[in-house]
Amino acid sequence: MTEINADRLRASLGAYAGVDVVSTTGSTNADLLAAAATGTPDRTVLIAEEQTAGVGRRARTWVSPKGAGIYLSVLLRPHGVPFAKLGSLAIVAGLAVTDLTAELGVDAALKWPNDVLAGPDRGKCAGILAEAVATDESAVVLGIGLNVRPLGPGVEPGPGGLPPTSLAEHGARTTDRTEIASVLLSALGERESRWRAAAGDLSRAGLLDDYRSRCETLGQQVRVLLPGETSLVGTASDIDPSGQLVVTDEQGRQRMVFAGDVVHLRAVP
Structure with a gap:
């Protein structure tokens, strides 16, 4: 198993203030929510090789075994975007993940509000969670969990009975997690910049029609x-x-x- 190469990522991602990769943590979202109060800058990225307490919607556990996926969070401080619009970042992130799957040659689609489904059986390959920072209404932490390799036996289906799946199971052209993280974060940076410039209005940002076309x-x-x-x-x-x-x-x-x-x-x- 090859670990994610932080130096390669930093070299390819000039739009981000910082990119750190840690071996293990409870939750990358929780870490950046705590860091937000200490002045951590806009567009800071934290990636973990393993999460021991990853969290999805409604406080559900997200299974995050070591080396099997991309488990990342981004701290965003989109000043000028109304607080009520911050929730639409899940839409922005979903588009970025499907930009990635298209680049990798994986058939995928979106399930509102925060799931990415892949393959003919439409198993869940990614989940998204946007959490507002309690101490700063203009800050939000956006988390993405993406299964790159099979998770192994014993993983239960998620809400709605969606079975877990991975990019590798559907013919992704690469499972190099450094490359995948780079493509994903580049796509997210491009989509989020358009969203931010439009003050969080998906239609004005030119993102709404894309989402409608990809949302099953x-x-x-x-x-x-x-x-x-x-x-x-x-x-x-x-x-x-x-x-x-x-x-x-x-x-x-x-x-x-x-x-x-x-x-x-x-x-x-």
């Missing part, structure tokens, strides 16, 4: 588990410029969903 949630009948353990069933009909999912319910009313777990029930004819 659209056109599906879905069940959305909402905060408070309520649920909504309907057709996923659109994504709005702030990244909210538009669901047309069984009475024909449009409902806007900012956060929730989505289960694909079936495609709508």
Whole structure:
């Protein structure tokens, strides 16, 4: 197993203030959330070879075995972007991951709000988590967990029964994790710069149509588990410029969903 080469990454990623690679940590997101309070600069990247307490949405565990994936977080300080728009960074990151999968020759698609699915069976190969910094409303930590190699036996399916999968299982042209991290962070830097220049407006940034075209949630009948353990069933009909999912319910009313777990029930004819 070849470790991620921090020097190679730094040489290829001039747009970032700093790129560090650690052997192991609990959670790269937690580390950068803590570091944000100490003045750590905008566009600081932390990558771990292994996470022992990786966290996804709704405080779920993200399995992060040593050497099997890319486990990274980026501290962003997008001054000028309203706090209400920071959640749409998950959309930006999803596009960057699918830019990467296209570069690697892997068939992949997006599942709103934060999953990347790969292969004909649409297993989950990546998850995304954006967390606002409690001490600074203009700062956010964006985490991406990406399976490069198979995780091995005993890994349970995620929400909605999605089985885990990896880039290697779907013919990625390389499993060199340094190269993959470089391509991913370059794509993220380009997408995030456009998002930031548009003050977080996905449509004005030219990102919304790209996301709609890559999001397999659209056109599906879905069940959305909402905060408070309520649920909504309907057709996923659109994504709005702030990244909210538009669901047309069984009475024909449009409902806007900012956060929730989505289960694909079936495609709508």
